[in-house]
Amino acid sequence: MLRVVVGVVAMMSAAGAVAQSQQAETGQPPQRIRNVTVTGQQACPQSTSDEVVVCSRLDEPYRIPKGLRDDRPIAAQNQSWVNRTATMDQTGRVAGGLPDTCSPVGTGGQSGCALQRNQAFAAERRANAQAARTVPGGEQ
Incomplete structure (x- = not known):
């Protein structure tokens, strides 16, 4: 190569x-x-x-x-403020047990568990479809 x-x-x-x-x-x-x-x-x-x-x-x-490509994650100090804020917001939501977080803490934490399962299922289907497209002889 x-x-x-x-x-x-x-x-x-x-x-x-x-x-x-x-x-x-x-x-x-x-x-x-x-x-x-x-x-x-x-x-x-x-x-x-x-x-x-x-x-x-x-x-x-x-x-x-x-x-020679750098595939490591981008360090926090080199990310945009949008990414930093989104990360802090998500961390605060999970820690606070806010609705749709699937957290055992708080009154609305359980409502996000089904949402997370659905998102994981959709991501798995996308990955399987992508793998089928890249395998020689797979469906196009």
């Missing part, structure tokens, strides 16, 4: 160097910039003197390679 990314970057830099040298010879900027999405082992089309070709792989929609 890393070799593919390095290869694509090397091809892009080599193509960029050729296009840059051709541009330097003519003194004119490229007339066209073309974005190409390639699949599998397709090669990226060559750039010409009046065109720059930028390639991306269909199976790799992100510019940052998967091994």
Whole structure:
């Protein structure tokens, strides 16, 4: 995977160097910039003197390679105030036993248990449907 990314970057830099040298010879900027999405082992089309070709792989929609992406949760100090407030509100609701919280504390805490079960069931169905779509030979 890393070799593919390095290869694509090397091809892009080599193509960029050729296009840059051709541009330097003519003194004119490229007339066209073309974005190409390639699949599998397709090669990226060559750039010409009046065109720059930028390639991306269909199976790799992100510019940052998967091994270098940061998948850890975002720290609280780096989140927006909306997220912080929502978290504090939910924590306060559960701790206070307010309605729809499924808490053993408070008068309305029990009313949220059915809601939470329904939400968990719906999330499980969405996950199963997503898994069926991604499995080769699964329903499309």
